[in-house]
Amino acid sequence: MTPGAREWQLVLPLALFFAVFVFAPLALLGVVSFYDDAAITTPGVAQYVKFLTDRFNMAVLGQTLWLGLLATAGALVIGYPLAYIYMVAPVGVQRVLMLVIVLPLLTSAVVRTFAWVVILGRQGIVNSVLAAIGLIDAPVRLLYTPSAVVVALAQIQLPLMVLPVITALGNIDPNLRHASHALGAGRWRTFIEVTLPLSAPGLLAGCLLVYAGSVSAFVTQTLVGGGQLMLMPQYMYQQAIQANNYPFAAAVAMILLAAVLAIVIVVNIVSRRAETLVHG
Amino acid sequence: MADHPRARESRASRLERWSFALAFGIAGGIAIVLLVAPTLIVLITSFTSAYSLKFPPPGYSARWYLALWTDSPEILAAAWLSVEVAALATAIATVLAVAGAVALARRRAAWARVLDAVFMSPLMLPTLALGLALLVLFNVLGRGLSMTTLVIGHVAICTPYILRTTTASLLQLDPALLDSARSLGARPWFTFRTVTLPLVAPGVAAGAFIAFMASFDNVAISLFLSDARSEVLPIRMWHIIEANLDVRAAAASGVLIGAAVVLMLLLERLTGVSRHLR
Numbered sequence: 001m002t003p004g005a006r007e008w009q010l011v012l013p014l015a016l017f018f019a020v021f022v023f024a025p026l027a028l029l030g031v032v033s034f035y036d037d038a039a040i041t042t043p044g045v046a047q048y049v050k051f052l053t054d055r056f057n058m059a060v061l062g063q064t065l066w067l068g069l070l071a072t073a074g075a076l077v078i079g080y081p082l083a084y085i086y087m088v089a090p091v092g093v094q095r096v097l098m099l100v101i102v103l104p105l106l107t108s109a110v111v112r113t114f115a116w117v118v119i120l121g122r123q124g125i126v127n128s129v130l131a132a133i134g135l136i137d138a139p140v141r142l143l144y145t146p147s148a149v150v151v152a153l154a155q156i157q158l159p160l161m162v163l164p165v166i167t168a169l170g171n172i173d174p175n176l177r178h179a180s181h182a183l184g185a186g187r188w189r190t191f192i193e194v195t196l197p198l199s200a201p202g203l204l205a206g207c208l209l210v211y212a213g214s215v216s217a218f219v220t221q222t223l224v225g226g227g228q229l230m231l232m233p234q235y236m237y238q239q240a241i242q243a244n245n246y247p248f249a250a251a252v253a254m255i256l257l258a259a260v261l262a263i264v265i266v267v268n269i270v271s272r273r274a275e276t277l278v279h280g
Numbered sequence: 281m282a283d284h285p286r287a288r289e290s291r292a293s294r295l296e297r298w299s300f301a302l303a304f305g306i307a308g309g310i311a312i313v314l315l316v317a318p319t320l321i322v323l324i325t326s327f328t329s330a331y332s333l334k335f336p337p338p339g340y341s342a343r344w345y346l347a348l349w350t351d352s353p354e355i356l357a358a359a360w361l362s363v364e365v366a367a368l369a370t371a372i373a374t375v376l377a378v379a380g381a382v383a384l385a386r387r388r389a390a391w392a393r394v395l396d397a398v399f400m401s402p403l404m405l406p407t408l409a410l411g412l413a414l415l416v417l418f419n420v421l422g423r424g425l426s427m428t429t430l431v432i433g434h435v436a437i438c439t440p441y442i443l444r445t446t447t448a449s450l451l452q453l454d455p456a457l458l459d460s461a462r463s464l465g466a467r468p469w470f471t472f473r474t475v476t477l478p479l480v481a482p483g484v485a486a487g488a489f490i491a492f493m494a495s496f497d498n499v500a501i502s503l504f505l506s507d508a509r510s511e512v513l514p515i516r517m518w519h520i521i522e523a524n525l526d527v528r529a530a531a532a533s534g535v536l537i538g539a540a541v542v543l544m545l546l547l548e549r550l551t552g553v554s555r556h557l558r
Binding site: 028108109159162187264 | 435
């Protein structure tokens with residue numbers, strides 16, 4: 001026997017835990033979603049038919065994915081430049097920037113969501129400033145709107161975008177940039193033709209994390225979106241706990257899972273393609 | 281021919297450089313403000329002397345922190361339960377994940393890669409769905425909700441963080457160290473205890489810290505798996521914010537922000553935790 005040959009057995013407890021408490025329940029949830037009645041007696045596809053043919057349900061799904069997409073785009077547009085600034089900053093500045101980026105990640109999402117409730121509230125800073133410069137006479141409603149949810153989600157998930165991009169940018173040989181400059185390409189052209197494609201894996205990883213986090217961000221969606229805005233996670237919760245309709249809640253969960261998984265798979269394929277393009 | 285071609289080109293290239301710096305500076309600046317400002321605003325609001333979350337506050341006092349400490353047994357009980365659940369879940373997850381990382385790190389076989397992706401999946405999948413799924417499972421098994429069910433759910437979301445940081449630390453470990461320990465006759469467990477574990481400990485600690493915070497912060501799992509009597513802090517706060525926007529929520533947020541800053545700086549000193557977050 002070679003030394004360490006039995007080391008693989010150490011994975012068994014974790015594998016067992018995942019089999020029993022992650023996969024079995026998800027499989028069970030899948031089974032439950034294929035029952036026609038709330039009492040779970042008649043098997044069938046009624047829940048999915050009900051979801052996919054109903055205008056309201058499809059609007060909930062579409063709105064959830066759309067807001068997730070917008071939040072991802074928002075986080076990318078400001079997160080990528082921040083990662084770039086981090087990369088070119090001197091070491092001392094980098095240390096401070098890293099704390100600024102990481103700290104929100106370690107403070108509770110409830111707290112970060114609460115911050116947006118304070119900022120966008122009727123007496124919040126945005127309304128105060130708008131009133132002070134005379135743009136509005138009475139406080140405007142900023143909370144409980146889709147735009148508020150997008151802004152809050154993008155901000156709350158921002159570190160998850162910045163960190164993978166920093167890693168990807170750090171892996172790029174700075175000589176490539178210098179060579180591009182020396183050969184006469186400007187900043188923009190170097191960025192678009194050299195830096196951006198080489199950082200694609202980190203960028204895609206960041207987008208994936210932000211998107212997956214945004215579409216299932218129950219706390220932010222419910223507190224910033226309020227009662228008017230129904231999104232998938234809240235819909236699932238409401239159907240299970242308040243309406244006691246487990247098969248329908250399970251179908252909602254499965255559809256949300258499928259929507260996230262589909263994006264994960266697509267992004268993985270694109271990212272592998274990008275890597276082969278870069279590394280030949 | 282007023283312009284010399286070289287002068288024209290240099291003006292264009294200056295414009296080009298400036299526009300690049302400006303665009304990235306503005307976007308990055310917005311990102312920095314957005315990362316810092318909300319936390320500061322909550323901290324400032326928590327010291328208000330008023331009964332509302334008006335910003336800027338009309339006056340300052342520590343009354344809401346006092347109210348939190350003397351007058352809010354339900355928030356303190358929820359906080360304590362959250363600490364208990366997070367500590368238990370992190371402890372169990374650490375044992376499972378470190379063993380798993382030792383087994384999987386450096387292994388290139390397909391099954392090992394697949395398992396690795398599987399163990400990381402809770403980071404990506406909607407945890408709300410997992411919460412509902414576990415609730416259905418416990419119902420089918422005829423088990424009522426309890427502290428145990430809550431901790432089980434939290435272990436699932438804690439393991440990926442610890443697995444990731446421990447695996448990264450193991451990959452940085454010089455294999456020659458393990459080889460020499462082996463060739464000197466050390467048994468695997470002895471090698472693990474005296475060589476491997478001390479060297480990967482900072483990575484494990486960083487992962488455990490992040491996992492603890494993730495569990496402490498989790499709403500999605502607790503929403504489905506805690507029984508009526510046990511309410512964890514984030515859910516208590518969620519109710520407060522949703523129902524009546526009590527200023528005590530700001531004070532509680534202030535305490536949580538303070539705790540995160542202190543823990544973060546402490547762990548940064550000890551383990552360089554920010555390196556492990558990437």
